[in-house]
Amino acid sequence: MIKISNLSKSYNRSGVKAVDNLNLHVKAGEIFGFLGPNGAGKTTTIKMMVGLLNPDEGSIIINGFDNQKDPIGAKRSIGYVPDSPMVYDRLTGLEYLDFMASVYQVPSDVKRERIDYFLDMFGLADAANDLIKSYSHGMKQKIVLTGALIHNPALWIMDEPMVGLDPRSSHLLKELMREHCDRGNTVFFSTHILEVAERLCDRIGIIHKGRLIAIGTLEELRHGEQAETLENIFLELTEQ
Numbered sequence: 001m002i003k004i005s006n007l008s009k010s011y012n013r014s015g016v017k018a019v020d021n022l023n024l025h026v027k028a029g030e031i032f033g034f035l036g037p038n039g040a041g042k043t044t045t046i047k048m049m050v051g052l053l054n055p056d057e058g059s060i061i062i063n064g065f066d067n068q069k070d071p072i073g074a075k076r077s078i079g080y081v082p083d084s085p086m087v088y089d090r091l092t093g094l095e096y097l098d099f100m101a102s103v104y105q106v107p108s109d110v111k112r113e114r115i116d117y118f119l120d121m122f123g124l125a126d127a128a129n130d131l132i133k134s135y136s137h138g139m140k141q142k143i144v145l146t147g148a149l150i151h152n153p154a155l156w157i158m159d160e161p162m163v164g165l166d167p168r169s170s171h172l173l174k175e176l177m178r179e180h181c182d183r184g185n186t187v188f189f190s191t192h193i194l195e196v197a198e199r200l201c202d203r204i205g206i207i208h209k210g211r212l213i214a215i216g217t218l219e220e221l222r223h224g225e226q227a228e229t230l231e232n233i234f235l236e237l238t239e240q
Helices: 042-049 071-076 093-103 108-121 137-149 167-182 194-200 218-222 230-238
Strands: 002-010 017-026 031-035 057-062 078-081 155-159 186-190 203-208 211-216
Touching: 002 042, 017 042, 017 057, 017 203, 017 211, 031 042, 031 167, 031 194, 042 057, 042 155, 042 186, 071 078, 078 137, 093 108, 093 137, 108 137, 137 155, 137 167, 167 186, 167 194, 194 230, 203 230, 211 218, 211 230, 218 230
Parallel strands: 031 186, 031 203, 078 155, 155 186
Antiparallel strands: 002 017, 002 057, 203 211
16 A cells, blocks of 8 residues: 655754664555654655655565656545644635635545545534634644545545544544555554554554564554553653
């Protein structure tokens, strides 16, 4: 589903790389957690995956599409949730979702069904006709989630998707992620909430100073130490 090869990106002339020769393969059907300290390169990697940044070197294959050679094909396969809910404040929630459905060419009958489904699930039905600028941070996060998933993409790419969500919505999102992957699809998400990654992810990758320093299932990362938590592993690896 995702194949990243020799990916590098730097932002200045100093030669310090935000992402440094990253190689990563994420399979269909798995929830993959992407972890790292602040400034490790998580968001830069994600922005290159979804086409918001161009890499200096390397390639990214999304669902069989090279996102540099066929960006439209790659983007049609992706539902992207950024690390902050940037959205058109002067649209109503419903107008925003109509716009997102139109961008992805979702048929009218399917669009209506999916909008109603997510608005009801996230408790936004009563606010659907209000301007988004009146929404709380959590409500904006829910409307962005709905807009990202409305075309039923095979790959969900999410940067800190649970920040700002109330416990019920966070629980519902985790259930959606699991159901999505159980149908043979893929979720790639970054998070600072290690307990969520520990419980939810099939595999985990840890990035530090632009480099992938560990990857595997939780058991593989433990190296046989059954009592060791993901928090212990993360702190040990990133403080070395």
